[in-house]
Amino acid sequence: xxxxxxxxxxxxxxxxxxxxxxxxxxxxxxxxxxxxxxxxxxxxxxxxxxxxxxxxxxxxxxxxxxxxxxxxxxxxxxxxxxxxxxxxxxxxxxxxxxxxxxxxxxxxxxxxxxxxxxxxxxxxxxxxxxxxxxxxxxxxxxxxxxxxxxxxxxxxxxxxxxxxxxxxxxxxxxxxxxxxxxxxxxxxxxxxxxxxxxxxxxxxxxxxxxxxxxxxxxxxxxxxxxxxxxxxxxxxxxxxxxxxxxxxxxxxxxxxxxxxxxxxxxxxxxxxxxxxxxxxxxxxxxxxxxxxxxxxxxxxxxx
Amino acid sequence: xxxxxxxxxxxxxxxxxxxxxxxxxxxxxxxxxxxxxxxxxxxxxxxxxxxxxxxxxxxxxxxxxxxxxxxxxxxxxxxxxxxxxxxxxxxxxxxxxxxxxxxxxxxxxxxxxxxxxxxxxxxxxxxxxxxxxxxxxxxxxxxxxxxxxxxxxxxxxxxxxxxxx
Numbered sequence: 001x002x003x004x005x006x007x008x009x010x011x012x013x014x015x016x017x018x019x020x021x022x023x024x025x026x027x028x029x030x031x032x033x034x035x036x037x038x039x040x041x042x043x044x045x046x047x048x049x050x051x052x053x054x055x056x057x058x059x060x061x062x063x064x065x066x067x068x069x070x071x072x073x074x075x076x077x078x079x080x081x082x083x084x085x086x087x088x089x090x091x092x093x094x095x096x097x098x099x100x101x102x103x104x105x106x107x108x109x110x111x112x113x114x115x116x117x118x119x120x121x122x123x124x125x126x127x128x129x130x131x132x133x134x135x136x137x138x139x140x141x142x143x144x145x146x147x148x149x150x151x152x153x154x155x156x157x158x159x160x161x162x163x164x165x166x167x168x169x170x171x172x173x174x175x176x177x178x179x180x181x182x183x184x185x186x187x188x189x190x191x192x193x194x195x196x197x198x199x200x201x202x203x204x205x206x207x208x209x210x211x212x213x214x215x216x217x218x219x220x221x222x223x224x225x226x227x228x229x230x231x232x233x234x235x236x237x238x239x240x241x242x243x244x245x246x247x248x249x250x251x252x253x254x255x256x257x258x259x260x261x262x263x264x265x266x267x268x269x270x271x272x273x274x275x276x277x278x279x280x281x282x283x284x285x286x287x288x289x290x291x292x293x294x295x296x297x298x299x300x301x302x303x
Numbered sequence: 304x305x306x307x308x309x310x311x312x313x314x315x316x317x318x319x320x321x322x323x324x325x326x327x328x329x330x331x332x333x334x335x336x337x338x339x340x341x342x343x344x345x346x347x348x349x350x351x352x353x354x355x356x357x358x359x360x361x362x363x364x365x366x367x368x369x370x371x372x373x374x375x376x377x378x379x380x381x382x383x384x385x386x387x388x389x390x391x392x393x394x395x396x397x398x399x400x401x402x403x404x405x406x407x408x409x410x411x412x413x414x415x416x417x418x419x420x421x422x423x424x425x426x427x428x429x430x431x432x433x434x435x436x437x438x439x440x441x442x443x444x445x446x447x448x449x450x451x452x453x454x455x456x457x458x459x460x461x462x463x464x465x466x467x468x
Contacts, residue, residue: 064336064389065358066418072438073426079434091444096454099446103348104462106370109387111337111358115441133441147458182417199425202418206426238461292458 057179059167066182067167068111071131073206074166074213078119078127078135081214085118085138093299094118097147098134098154104236105229107162114161116154118303123261124254127213128157130166139261141303143251146288147296148243152230156244159229165222169212170205177201217265224267224275231280240286241276248273333372333388334412335360342381346371349448354379359393359414 062070085091094116102114114132119125121137128134134157144150160166178201181194212218218226231241248269255263266272277283288296340356346368356362356376362383366373370385391412427433455462 062418063391063393063412063414065338065412065414068338069418069420069423072423072435073433075438075441076427076433076435079437080432084437084440095444096446096450100451100455103451107386108348109337109341109384112442113337113445115444117437117441117444133438178418195421195425198417199422199429202422202426203429205418236463238455238463289459292460295458 057176059164059170059175061175061179062167064111068131070202070205070209071112071129071133071166073202074127074129074209075131075133075135077206077210078129078214082119082121082135082137085120087118090118090299090303091116093295094136094150094154097151098158101151101155101233101237102132102158105158105162105233110161114158123259124251124263125261125265126153126157128160128166130161130164130209132161134158134161137261138303139254140251141300143247143254144243144300145246145250146243146286147292148234148239148286148288149247149250150243150296150300151234151237151239152241152244152247155230155233155239156226158233159226160218160222162229163222163225165218165226166209166213169218170208174201174204174208178205215265220267220271223272227272227276228279231276241280242283242286245273245276245283246286330364330390332361332363333374333390334393335362335376335383335387336389336391336393336412337387340376340383340387342374342376342379342383344381346373346382348384349452350382351448353381356383359395361392362388 098116099114102108102110110132112131114134116134116136118141119135119137122139123137124139124143126134126136126140134154136153136157140153141150144153178198181198181201217223227244230244234241234243251262252269255261255269257263267275335356335358338358340358340360340362341352342354342356343350344353354376360376362372362374362376364372364374365380368382371382372385372388373380374383389412393412393414395414427435454460
């Protein structure tokens, strides 16, 4: 009789502890909070922490609020390097398309919301922060001949956010370091020494992301993944996925071989087109309804 | 003895059922993990927003429809997208009375801790070549569901059925 009860109890506890990593982080955090709130002593806290198996931490453990601050800083770095294209009508047009696309993505709700901004640069470039800030250069907008092509550019960037490529660019050791510091902080009020340490880790995190975003570029597979996400998104909203192919064909002509932009950080447009067409139908010219083309030319005709 | 054994077996199965069914479903209460939640009248992003639950608010889930959850927040019923919610209990004020009770079981996230406004301030002070002014301006670029609807209609952009739902 007792055995039966024990069996059912152990099955129950096994099931409830199915995720070791979650349990470990919960233990660390709960321990720190318990200690901070004065429920347990320092030595008790220490032994509790030791019993929870140490495992490496994952970037997914950052809360949406922390991702927001990471994204803001990445955005501030991008805007320190590039200046904004301060044209209200242009940015409003880009935002209504971008934000509508984002709502149809698999990650529509994000802490501070999706926001788009045009950068005053001839480079062919775009950046997406983990918090939903998306930047596109005038040079990249010049590769778009219709609204469907512009939607494709924005959908590709939303694809990077949805697939969390930015957060994955943070070095693993840094993720563990940051999350451990944050967990140990618990419910205590932070002292200036801890704030300084955390700021240093924060700075490293931002450097990891911007280094990939601006200099190194993502892996080819990530770029193809973002293209695939873009195709799905365009179809959902009602834009023609061939807009992406048309944009890439113009980009091919506009890219300079020695450029420090997409020429350096992205697979060649021809390779991207080939990859898109492997999984989709053959190219057919994008039919653009007159009012759609008229508003596109009004907003971006002189970009 | 036989009867006792049977009734215990039944108990075991009942408890297993409870555990498994609990795993299959979304938790009954979840927390809002975005700065300003959007409670909508129907499960669609083009639907009217009837309330804006705050970050950390607990909502009760009363119905599931794909990625959409029908919830109750402060007495108001409406639909929220799953990406706006987390199973974690978001504790808004560190050291507050609810920290002790919530530390016992469920996973917790402390709002305003870790990479926070305070850390951002320090980071700004240490790095001169940053432009946060434009980041702040960007955050004000808001587009309402009504504007989205009108824009799609004007350009004859027709969402696939259910795409924005």
